[in-house]
Amino acid sequence: MSDPKDIWGRLEDLLNEVEGYLVRSSWSASDRCLEPLVEIENRENEIVVTVDLPCVEKKEDISLEVSEDLLEIKAMLKQAMRWERWGMVQKNIEFTSFKKIVSLPEKVKPEEATAVFKRGVLKIRLPKAYRKFTLKVS
Amino acid sequence: MNEAMKIIEKDGVRFENPVVVEGLPDIGLVGAIAASHIVETLGLYEVAHFESDLFPPIMVMHRGVLTDPVRILGNEKILVVTSEIAIPPSAIYPLASVLVDWLSSKGAKLVFSLTGFPEQNRLEVDKPMVFGVGNISQAVDLLKEYKVETMEEGFIAGIYALIMKYCMIKKIPAITLMAQSFPNYPDPGAAASVLQVLNKMIGLNISVDQLLEKADEIKIKGRDLMKQTRSSMERIGKVSEQEIPLMYR
Numbered sequence: 001m002s003d004p005k006d007i008w009g010r011l012e013d014l015l016n017e018v019e020g021y022l023v024r025s026s027w028s029a030s031d032r033c034l035e036p037l038v039e040i041e042n043r044e045n046e047i048v049v050t051v052d053l054p055c056v057e058k059k060e061d062i063s064l065e066v067s068e069d070l071l072e073i074k075a076m077l078k079q080a081m082r083w084e085r086w087g088m089v090q091k092n093i094e095f096t097s098f099k100k101i102v103s104l105p106e107k108v109k110p111e112e113a114t115a116v117f118k119r120g121v122l123k124i125r126l127p128k129a130y131r132k133f134t135l136k137v138s
Numbered sequence: 139m140n141e142a143m144k145i146i147e148k149d150g151v152r153f154e155n156p157v158v159v160e161g162l163p164d165i166g167l168v169g170a171i172a173a174s175h176i177v178e179t180l181g182l183y184e185v186a187h188f189e190s191d192l193f194p195p196i197m198v199m200h201r202g203v204l205t206d207p208v209r210i211l212g213n214e215k216i217l218v219v220t221s222e223i224a225i226p227p228s229a230i231y232p233l234a235s236v237l238v239d240w241l242s243s244k245g246a247k248l249v250f251s252l253t254g255f256p257e258q259n260r261l262e263v264d265k266p267m268v269f270g271v272g273n274i275s276q277a278v279d280l281l282k283e284y285k286v287e288t289m290e291e292g293f294i295a296g297i298y299a300l301i302m303k304y305c306m307i308k309k310i311p312a313i314t315l316m317a318q319s320f321p322n323y324p325d326p327g328a329a330a331s332v333l334q335v336l337n338k339m340i341g342l343n344i345s346v347d348q349l350l351e352k353a354d355e356i357k358i359k360g361r362d363l364m365k366q367t368r369s370s371m372e373r374i375g376k377v378s379e380q381e382i383p384l385m386y387r
Contacts, residue, residue: 026361037323037361052323054357081358085201119261120354121323 029089033099036073042105044132049102051122055081056098059117066110068129071102073122106130143190143232145210145240151185153214155247157340160219160237163367164296166319167360168254171329172336173220175349182211182218188236192229198222208233217246224366225297227373234300242308248277248340249305249312251298252332254319266318266331273302277311284339286315291383295374313339322368324360326353 026035041048053075056062061076080094108126115124161173176182187206198205207222225233241249257263270286271294272278281288294302298314305312315335319328330346337344349356 026365034358035361037364039322052320052357052361054354081355083359120357121261 027095029093031099032093032095033097034095035100036098038100038102040102040105045128047104047106047108047126047128049124053098053122054120056120062117062122064115066113066126068107068110069104071104071124073100140232140236142192143188143229143236145186145236146189147186148184153244155245156212156215156217158217158241158246158249160249160251160298160301162219162221162297163224163363165254165256165321166323166325166328167364167367168317168319168325168328168332169252170220171324171326171356172252172333173218175333176218176344177211179344182213184209185212185217186210188233190229192226194223196223224363224370227370230297230374231300234297234304238301238304238308242310246310249301249310250336251301251314253298253314253316254325254328255316256321257318260318260320263318266328268315268317268331268335271314273306273312277313280339281313286335293381293383322364324357324364326350326356
């Protein structure tokens, strides 16, 4: 008889594998936007969100809204994009922007957040609401 | 024979000790982007595809034609191994093993894997540097001859590590070329850097101008494959490439 641990281990592997392919659609027809790739780094005193924004030309084309636990990124593409041979409905969509709402892993101080856009990559630094302090041991 | 994976070859293809370029999805999709550019530039055609129940049930439509996602394209002299889906961790061992057996049976003379290595300060890097790893002395000598900086100590993790190992068993020289890359974003700039080194090493003359001109569009098109690949890489211990080995002798 098979070892039940093996079966659960295999099941977990399988679920992990399936999860990798069940990625949500990275575009939306209703607001003609694409979802950008995002990295979230949870550092000691801050959360750093990096967003890849190819085809976005200038910082003025980016809008950011930050609350304590959410970050909303919108950016206009320098020109609308359409892939004429892609999919069934997709070929008719002209994409004009990027849009992404990021759930932050911890509460931040939105008023102290800063953002820099360089070479198509947007980096947003969000200081954590609860900072850690170093204590001296006596 | 491997039960989990097989290569289905097209009829009538002849090979003359081909050079092989593996560009499966990995860090920054460097290999996948470079492989796709080689296929497009040289007008290579499908010579074989991989079949396995370990792959997700996905086929791809290209110009209205149903196509397998994990394929070998090429001609008599060059073969390019590429995939339009992330390779599931469970398929990595059988794929590398079956591929090297098949390449050996075709008399492959040299195998290249093209990939990236994560560079945290990639934004500050204008032209990504390329490093090389060779599996046997012949491969290492070739890297030296073309003055490619090599890695002396460290881990390599991913399908190219296994391809180099299985090639070593078959005594086929194999080289991995790695360019500084964004870890989690498609990186056409890094792909251009590895292609320039490959150009020199095997006398190809593939221009990277168009690749760089279309970089933004490639990055947009590569988002979904990058997401899948990121998820797959997390599960194969890719992070161990950043770790320090004990270095005992």
